[in-house]
Amino acid sequence: MDKIIYLDNAATTKPDVKKLELATKYYEENYFNPSSLYRGGRKVSCDISLFKSALLGKNRFKKVILTSCGTESDNTAIFGFCKRGNVVSTMGEHSAIYNSLMKIKEKGIEIRLAKLTKGGAVDQEDLYSKIDKDTCFVSVVHVNNETGAINPINLIADRVKEINPSCIFHSDGVQAYGKIECVLSENVDLYSVSAHKIGGLKGTGALICKEKLNVPPYIIGGGQEGGVRSGTENVLGLKLFADVYTERLEKINSNYEKMRRLKEIVTSGINKDLFTVISPDNGSSYIVSASAVGLRGAVLQNMLDDEGIIVGTGSACSSKKPFSRIISSFTKNQNLLNGVIRISFSPDTNEEDVKYAVERLNFNALKLSGKINK
Amino acid sequence: MKDAIIVRYCEIHLKGKNRSFFERLLVESLERALKGIKHSFKTINTRYLIEDYAEEDYSLIMSRLSKVSGIHTLSPAKVVDSNFEEIKDCAIKMVAGRRGEFKVNTNRADKKFPMHSVELSREIGAVLLDNYAPNIKVNVINPEFVLNIDIRECGDTLIYTDVIKGVGGLPIGSSGKGMLMISGGIDSPVAGYMLAKRGMRLEAIHFHSYPYTSEAALDKVKTLAKMVAEYSGGIKLHIVKFTHIQEEIHEKCPDDLMITMMRRFMMRIAEKVGKENGCQAIITGESLGQVASQTIESITTSNAVVSMPMLRPLIAFDKLEIIEISNKIGTYETSILPYEDCCTVFLPKFPATKPKMEAVLKAEKALDVEALIDEALKNVEVIAY
Numbered sequence: 030m031d032k033i034i035y036l037d038n039a040a041t042t043k044p045d046v047k048k049l050e051l052a053t054k055y056y057e058e059n060y061f062n063p064s065s066l067y068r069g070g071r072k073v074s075c076d077i078s079l080f081k082s083a084l085l086g087k088n089r090f091k092k093v094i095l096t097s098c099g100t101e102s103d104n105t106a107i108f109g110f111c112k113r114g115n116v117v118s119t120m121g122e123h124s125a126i127y128n129s130l131m132k133i134k135e136k137g138i139e140i141r142l143a144k145l146t147k148g149g150a151v152d153q154e155d156l157y158s159k160i161d162k163d164t165c166f167v168s169v170v171h172v173n174n175e176t177g178a179i180n181p182i183n184l185i186a187d188r189v190k191e192i193n194p195s196c197i198f199h200s201d202g203v204q205a206y207g208k209i210e211c212v213l214s215e216n217v218d219l220y221s222v223s224a225h226k227i228g229g230l231k232g233t234g235a236l237i238c239k240e241k242l243n244v245p246p247y248i249i250g251g252g253q254e255g256g257v258r259s260g261t262e263n264v265l266g267l268k269l270f271a272d273v274y275t276e277r278l279e280k281i282n283s284n285y286e287k288m289r290r291l292k293e294i295v296t297s298g299i300n301k302d303l304f305t306v307i308s309p310d311n312g313s314s315y316i317v318s319a320s321a322v323g324l325r326g327a328v329l330q331n332m333l334d335d336e337g338i339i340v341g342t343g344s345a346c347s348s349k350k351p352f353s354r355i356i357s358s359f360t361k362n363q364n365l366l367n368g369v370i371r372i373s374f375s376p377d378t379n380e381e382d383v384k385y386a387v388e389r390l391n392f393n394a395l396k397l398s399g400k401i402n403k
Numbered sequence: 404m405k406d407a408i409i410v411r412y413c414e415i416h417l418k419g420k421n422r423s424f425f426e427r428l429l430v431e432s433l434e435r436a437l438k439g440i441k442h443s444f445k446t447i448n449t450r451y452l453i454e455d456y457a458e459e460d461y462s463l464i465m466s467r468l469s470k471v472s473g474i475h476t477l478s479p480a481k482v483v484d485s486n487f488e489e490i491k492d493c494a495i496k497m498v499a500g501r502r503g504e505f506k507v508n509t510n511r512a513d514k515k516f517p518m519h520s521v522e523l524s525r526e527i528g529a530v531l532l533d534n535y536a537p538n539i540k541v542n543v544i545n546p547e548f549v550l551n552i553d554i555r556e557c558g559d560t561l562i563y564t565d566v567i568k569g570v571g572g573l574p575i576g577s578s579g580k581g582m583l584m585i586s587g588g589i590d591s592p593v594a595g596y597m598l599a600k601r602g603m604r605l606e607a608i609h610f611h612s613y614p615y616t617s618e619a620a621l622d623k624v625k626t627l628a629k630m631v632a633e634y635s636g637g638i639k640l641h642i643v644k645f646t647h648i649q650e651e652i653h654e655k656c657p658d659d660l661m662i663t664m665m666r667r668f669m670m671r672i673a674e675k676v677g678k679e680n681g682c683q684a685i686i687t688g689e690s691l692g693q694v695a696s697q698t699i700e701s702i703t704t705s706n707a708v709v710s711m712p713m714l715r716p717l718i719a720f721d722k723l724e725i726i727e728i729s730n731k732i733g734t735y736e737t738s739i740l741p742y743e744d745c746c747t748v749f750l751p752k753f754p755a756t757k758p759k760m761e762a763v764l765k766a767e768k769a770l771d772v773e774a775l776i777d778e779a780l781k782n783v784e785v786i787a788y
Contacts, residue, residue: 331614400650401749 034382037341038226039174039204039316039373045228045273052269063262064251077262080271084222084235086278087212091220094236094244094254095262099203100125101247102221102236105258106199107133107166109245110219114163115139119151119180120358121173123201125221127354130168145359148309149176153185160192167196171211171220172204175355175371177308177316179209186216202237207277208315209285218242224270227277228375233266277376284376288314291374291383295319298387303394305365307356315375318356321368321394324401329370332393338386341371404493407482408464409561410451413475413571428574428602429473435636436467447555448512454482465567470633472600473577474569478551485516485560487526493562494527494550495534501564504542507531509552516554523552573602575636580604581684581714582677583631584669585640587624590688590717592631592734593725597716598686599635606680607631607638608673610645615749623740625786630734632788641676642784645669648775649749655769658751662696663758664766666705671776674709676783684712690725691718695754704758 035043061069063077081093096102103125107116111133118130120142134140143156151169160167167189171182186198199219205211206222213220219242224233238244250259277284292314296306299319307318321329326342333340357366372386412429433444433451440463443455456464461479468477481497483489498505507528509520518526527550528541553561583595585607595605609624625640632638645668652664673685689697696705706713717725729735 325615327617328614331617335614400653 032337034338034386036372036374036378036383036386037339038375038378039177039371040341041225041231042228042375043377044225044230045269045276048228048269048272048276049230052265052272055268056265059264063264064253073264077264077267080267081235083271083275085237086274088237090215090240091213091237092240092255094238094257095267096234096236096258097232097263098234099123099201099221099223099226100234102223102234103168103199103201104129105236105244105247106197106219106221107168109247110197110199111138111166113138114165115141115161116166116168117141117143117156117159117164118168119143119145119156119170121145121149121151121176121178121180121355122168122170123174123203126168126170126201145178145355147359148307148312149173149178149355149359150309150312151180151185153188156185157188157192160189160196162193164193164196166199168199168201170204171200171202171206172209172313172316173355174204174316175353175369176318177204177312177314177373179205179311179313182217183211183214186214190216197242204313204316207274207281208288209313210281213237215239219244224266224273228273229270230266233263233270235270280376285314287376288374291378291380292317294380294383295372295387298384298391300391300394303391303398304368307365307369316371316373318369318371320365321370321397322362323364324368324394324397326368326370328397329368329390329393332397333386333389336389336393338389340386340390341373342369404481404483404489404496405454406456406458406461407480407561408453408461408468409478409480409563410453410468410569411475411477412449412451412473412574413569414473414573425473425574425577428576429471431576432471432473432574432636433468436471437464440464440467447557452482452561469567469569471574472570472572472602472634473574475571477567477569478563478565480561480563483560483562485513485554485558487518487523490523490552490560490562491527491530494531494552497562497564498531498535498539498550501535501548502538503547504540504545505531505548505550506541506543506546507550507552509554511554513554513556513558523554527552570600570634572600575599575602576604577602578604579683580606580681581686582673582680582682583607583638583686584673584688585609585624585628585631586688587620587627587738588688589722589729589735589738590690590693590725592627592688592738593728593732594686594688594714594716595631595638596634596728596732596734598714599631603635603684603686605631605635605638605686606641606677606682608641608643608676610643610669610672612646612649613644615646615649623737626737627734628786629788630732630737634732638788639680640786640788641680642786643672643676643779644782645779648779651770651775653749656766657762659753659755660758660763660766661749661751662754663701663704663763664770666696666701667708667763667767668772668776668779670705670709670713671772672779674711675776675780677711682711684714685709686714686716688717688725689715690720690722693722695756698756700757700759701755704760704763707760 059073061073063074084093107129130140141159144152146152182200197218202220203223207227218239220237222235225231244257246257253259295317304319330342440460445452481493483493507524509524511520581603585591607628628640
């Protein structure tokens, strides 16, 4: 097996090797501790400011707090602000949010989760109905990591603040950042992002937040990141993150158009007798989730893996927790839940590979179906 | 004064003329467990003494010894010359920092020692009270800790307070060799442990159904086999590719008999691989009535294909009792990792809980049993732990 067709880019992406080389070269020359006061350290400190402003893109009146990953960004937001009353979120959140909220719940804070509509977007009316004067924090994922459903977070944030202007609005933007055009509304207080989903390095994330918001420190130490997140900055990761994001931002529309074609190849090419598309039409074009109804996604994943085609599943094949928490929140069809596979793209995915993968997916699903259903 | 670990064995003293055979096996087990750690080894009457190890290796030695079958108890001890002054100094050091009610217990094997055992206990007890009262108090009926003084004939005295329970049972190798059918669940590693405890050497066999089960599930089985190997003094794990057999059964046989038929194939293969490797029994983690394949009827139909003795140490155990042992031997957390342990893709909705032998035999006629088994046997991966 020589060639690998990688279609699990929502899990992680291949690093942008050329930019990684540039970033490594930069790092070799600028290895000084950014907190030190000699010339080298001050230069790195200035560069960090530049890289961070690159991460803001077209956003105004926001600042960047560096973190080690999307999960840390989410945790910083939740454990910093969910202190009293109730917290409103959705059934479609990543585990970094969901499990943190379950932890907060143990401290006696009420957690209210809004329903999802078919496809995985939040049911907005249900969300708004859960917010009241005691709500201290609202978190709504921007792009659902399993189905690609997009929540219009600017609109949602504006409406949330109309209902309760004093609550904090957070969004997990890990699957949206650098992929879909978005200038955050002033009502989005906090926004979590991660580098390795767009060609950067694992271990690099950020929390984008409103300039005037005081975020309680999550990691205490030498006072880096305005005291919010101490620890010597991950300069190499940040430099690469800034570079890959800048390029993603420049090409955001042309990339999206390309993804739209790839998604179309999958949704129109898969055998409709075997598969049901779960992702909504108006969802992110970077992710297509479908179910081989009656079959098992993990088995298909293994069969394709043997042919050098890597796709994701909706869930870790598990006998204890067999189904995706997110997808099972809007459908109870066990056969559908069992068969979930997720195909996700990056700008370097090419059409021919996707066509071939769809063909093999159909072939293997048919083969498996023949074996299962006598 | 130097450190030592006292190792006491169990049951071996019951074995009349075979005693030296059991003792030799236990010594072998001990040496295998302590391989790579600097130490010396001494026999005193019905006990062993581990000495001359580096202080930092103590925890490692105790952890390894806690997995050796045949060991009844372990005691970290101090060894001093058999004279009153040394015994007294050592006792004072040993009891430092302790609180509660205690007694001193002396065993005077060396009859040349000038004081009688009761006398020595009393004297040492008095010295300890002088040093540490009111933190400690004598209670000879129901003490919270006991300071044991063991005056050996060789001129050494062992002093210890703690007695730590070992695995128990018989030394590995004293009860032949068995083939453990290991699935990746909670029960089979416990079954393996229990027979290792009774001195049985182990090999293990696992039936893998890739792509219907994942590589992660197989890794889990390997991890479990390795854990059991620490008790059984090594394990040879045989991994059999079972996918084709499953597909054939699914295609050609009635759905409700799927599991019974699968079990029959597994047993036959386990027996063949077992015989080739010198095993005298097959071990399973079956517990009566736990699942469809473990009812007495299912056990009867699957048992019928083998002639080797089937050992089912957990047959009368409740799940919670099995989980308790699983926790004790450290396999539980791995066993519950969420990967499917046997193929559920083909699992019928309503498996037969009381399969009839005639129906099973009839269903099996649709398959070329021998050819399928030969094919599976051609492709067995073996890993030694």
